[in-house]
Amino acid sequence: xxxAELGRTGGRPALDDDAEPAVRAYGLxxxxxxxxxxxxxxxxxxxxxxxxxxxxxxxxxxxxxxxxATLLKIDAGRAEIFGVDVAGNPHVIRQLVGVTGxxxxxxxxxxxxxxxxxxxxxxxxxxxxxxxxxxxxLGQFGLEAxxxxxxxxxxxxMRRRLDLAASLITRPPLIFLxxxxxGLDPRTRGQMWDTIRGLVADGCTVLxxxxxxxxxxxxxxxxxxxxxxxxxxxxxxxxxxxxxxxxTLQLLLxxxxxxxxxxxxxxxxxxxxxxxxxxxxxLNVALDQADLAADVLIALRTAGVSISSVSVAKPSLDEVFLxxxxxxxxxxxxxxxEESR
Amino acid sequence: xxxxxxxxxxxxxxxxxxxxxxxRVSMGETFGQTLTMAxxxxxxxxxxxEQFFDxxxxxxxxxxxxxFIFGGAIxxxxxxxxxxxxxxxxxxxxLTTCMATGxxxxxxxxxxxxxxxxxxxxxxxxxxxxPMVADLLRYTIAATLTFGMGLVMGYxxxxxxxxxxxxxxxxxxxxxxxxxxFTWVGTIARSAQAVQGISMMIxxxxxxxxxxxxxxxxxxxxxxxxxxxxxxxHLVTATRDLANSALVSGEVAWTLLACLIVIVIFAxxxxxxxxxxx
Numbered sequence: 001x002x003x004a005e006l007g008r009t010g011g012r013p014a015l016d017d018d019a020e021p022a023v024r025a026y027g028l029x030x031x032x033x034x035x036x037x038x039x040x041x042x043x044x045x046x047x048x049x050x051x052x053x054x055x056x057x058x059x060x061x062x063x064x065x066x067x068x069a070t071l072l073k074i075d076a077g078r079a080e081i082f083g084v085d086v087a088g089n090p091h092v093i094r095q096l097v098g099v100t101g102x103x104x105x106x107x108x109x110x111x112x113x114x115x116x117x118x119x120x121x122x123x124x125x126x127x128x129x130x131x132x133x134x135x136x137x138l139g140q141f142g143l144e145a146x147x148x149x150x151x152x153x154x155x156x157x158m159r160r161r162l163d164l165a166a167s168l169i170t171r172p173p174l175i176f177l178x179x180x181x182x183g184l185d186p187r188t189r190g191q192m193w194d195t196i197r198g199l200v201a202d203g204c205t206v207l208x209x210x211x212x213x214x215x216x217x218x219x220x221x222x223x224x225x226x227x228x229x230x231x232x233x234x235x236x237x238x239x240x241x242x243x244x245x246x247x248t249l250q251l252l253l254x255x256x257x258x259x260x261x262x263x264x265x266x267x268x269x270x271x272x273x274x275x276x277x278x279x280x281x282x283l284n285v286a287l288d289q290a291d292l293a294a295d296v297l298i299a300l301r302t303a304g305v306s307i308s309s310v311s312v313a314k315p316s317l318d319e320v321f322l323x324x325x326x327x328x329x330x331x332x333x334x335x336x337x338e339e340s341r
Numbered sequence: 342x343x344x345x346x347x348x349x350x351x352x353x354x355x356x357x358x359x360x361x362x363x364x365r366v367s368m369g370e371t372f373g374q375t376l377t378m379a380x381x382x383x384x385x386x387x388x389x390x391e392q393f394f395d396x397x398x399x400x401x402x403x404x405x406x407x408x409f410i411f412g413g414a415i416x417x418x419x420x421x422x423x424x425x426x427x428x429x430x431x432x433x434x435x436l437t438t439c440m441a442t443g444x445x446x447x448x449x450x451x452x453x454x455x456x457x458x459x460x461x462x463x464x465x466x467x468x469x470x471x472p473m474v475a476d477l478l479r480y481t482i483a484a485t486l487t488f489g490m491g492l493v494m495g496y497x498x499x500x501x502x503x504x505x506x507x508x509x510x511x512x513x514x515x516x517x518x519x520x521x522x523f524t525w526v527g528t529i530a531r532s533a534q535a536v537q538g539i540s541m542m543i544x545x546x547x548x549x550x551x552x553x554x555x556x557x558x559x560x561x562x563x564x565x566x567x568x569x570x571x572x573x574x575h576l577v578t579a580t581r582d583l584a585n586s587a588l589v590s591g592e593v594a595w596t597l598l599a600c601l602i603v604i605v606i607f608a609x610x611x612x613x614x615x616x617x618x619x
Binding site for chain 2: 020022047069070071081082083084089091092094095096097099101103104105106107108109110114118119121122123124150166172173174203205
C-alpha cells in the first residue's frame with residue numbers, strides 16, 4: 001500500500017456505522033497570531049475505539065484536543081461530539097468529555113482524596129456519594145496508601161494516575177488523554193496502558209495524543225499522524241508501519257563517499273529506495289522482514305563497501321515521519337506554541 | 342492497578358448521556374460550586390499559613406507607626422488622632438487584603454488544576470468567586486486586628502460594641518466588592534508580578550488620596566474634590582461615624598452604592614476575561 005492511499009484508508013470496519021460517532025471534526029483551524037497551529041484537521045473517532053493522534057512536539061496535537069474539549073475557541077471548521085456541536089454547546093460537551101492534560105491538573109494543596117471529592121462535588125455529586133466514589137477510584141488506581149498524603153510527595157506516575165482518576169468521576173463516555181505516558185518510566189507506562197485498555201473495555205471511547213509510535217501501536221485501533229497542524233496520514237498502526245517496513249536497517253558507512261554505491265546495492269537487493277539521513281554517511285533501509293538485513297549486508301561486503309556501524313530496529317516515529325512527510329521531525333527546534341497557555 | 346475500571350457501575354451510555362445533559366448551569370448549582378471552591382481556598386489557607394502574615398502584621402505595624410508619626414502633627418497628640426486614624430487604617434488594611442486576591446488568583450490560574458476547572462461543566466464564575474468568599478475570613482481577621490491594636494493603644498470608640506461591629510461589617514462588604522477590581526486585574530495581567538504592580542497603582546491613590554489619614558480641609562481645592570468622590574473616603578467617613586458615634590449616616594448608603602457599581606462592572610468583566618484565557 002502506498003503512502004498516498006494510506007491517507008484515505010479507514011482501517012478496520014466500524015462495528016456501529018449507523019450510530020453517531022464519538023468525534024466528528026471537519027477542517028479544524030486554530031491560529032495564534034501568524035502561526036496556524038492547527039490547519040484544517042478532519043477527525044472521525046468511532047465509539048468504543050482508542051484513537052491515537054501521533055506527531056512530534058508542536059505539531060498541533062494538544063491544540064486540537066483543547067479545541068475539542070472547549071478549552072480553546074475553534075477558529076474555523078466544525079466539531080461534534082456524540083452528535084453535539086462543540087462550539088454551540090460547551091456546557092454539554094464538558095459533561096460528556098473527561099480531559100486529562102499533559103501536566104497533572106490536580107490541586108497541589110489538597111490530598112488525593114480531597115481532590116477527588118472536590119471534583120465530584122463540583123459536578124453535583126452529593127457529599128457521601130462523592131466520598132464513596134473517591135474511595136473506589138483510589139482503590140482502583142492503587143492510591144489507597146497515599147490517599148491522605150500531600151500531592152507534593154507523589155511520584156510522576158502517581159500524579160498521572162490521580163489525574164486520570166479525576167477524569168473518571170462522572171464516568172464520561174469520551175476520554176481525552178494528552179500524552180498520557182510522557183515522562184513515565186517503562187513499568188508505570190505499561191500500567192497506564194493497561195488502565196487505558198480497561199477504560200475501553202468498560203465502554204468508553206478514548207482519544208489520546210502521543211509522540212511515540214510504539215504507544216500508538218500498543219494502544220490505538222486507529223491513528224492519525226499530524227505534522228505542522230495538518231493530518232498527513234490516517235490508518236491502523238500496522239498500515240502506518242507498512243509504509244516504512246516492518247523494521248529498519250540503519251547503516252553508517254566508514255567512507256561517506258561510498259553512499260551512492262551503497263544506495264545502488266540496496267536498490268538491487270531489495271528493489272526499494274533507502275532513506276538518506278542528513279547525518280553524513282548514514283542511511284536507513286526499510287525492511288519487510290528483519291531477515292532481509294543479512295542479504296543487504298552480504299551484498300555490501302561482496303562489493304567491498306565497508307561499514308562502521310549497523311543496527312536493525314523497529315521503525316521509530318522519526319522514520320514514519322520521514323517516510324510520510326519527506327522531512328525529519330523537527331519538534332525539538334520548533335516553538336512549542338501549543339504548550340503555552 | 343486493576344485493568345477493568347469500576348465493573349460495579351453500569352456501562353457508559355453515550356447517547357443517553359448526551360440527551361440528558363444539562364444545557365446550562367442553574368443559579369443553585371453556581372452557588373453550590375462557589376461554596377465548594379471556597380472550601381478549597383480555605384484548605385489552601387490552612388496549609389499555607391504564611392498567607393496570613395500581611396493580614397496580621399499590617400494592621401499592627403501601621404496603626405502603631407502612623408499614630409506616632411502623624412498623631413502629633415495632625416491632631417496634636419496620639420490619643421486624639423486615634424478616632425480619626427483607626428477607621429482610615431481599617432480601610433487601608435481591607436484594601437491591601439483584597440489586592441492579594443488578584444495576585445493569588447493569578448498564581449492559582451497558572452497551575453494545572455485550573456485547566457481541569459475549565460474542562461468541568463461548572464459555572465465559569467465559581468473558580469473566581471470561591472476564593473473571594475474564603476477571603477471574607479481574611480477581611481474579618483484584618484479588621485478585628487486593626488480595632489484590637491487601636492484598643493491596646495488607648496482608642497475608646499464612642500460607638501460602642503455595636504458601632505464597631507457595624508463598622509467592621511461595612512469594611513468587609515466593601516473589601517469583598519472592591520476585590521472584584523483586583524480579580525479582574527488578575528485575569529488580564531500576564532503574571533503575578535504584573536498584577537502586583539497594577540494593583541499597587543490602583544491602591545495607593547485610592548487610600549492616600551482619601552480622608553483616611555488627614556482631614557480634607559487641609560488639602561488644596563483640586564485634591565479635595567477627588568478625595569470627596571473617592572469611594573474610600575465614603576467608607577472611612579461611614580466607619581468613623583459608626584465606630585465613634587454609632588451613627589448610620591448617608592455615607593453608608595454612598596459606600597454600598599459604590600460597592601454595587603464596582604460589582605456590576607467588574608464581576609462580568611472578570612468572568613469574560615477569565616473565559617477568554619482558555
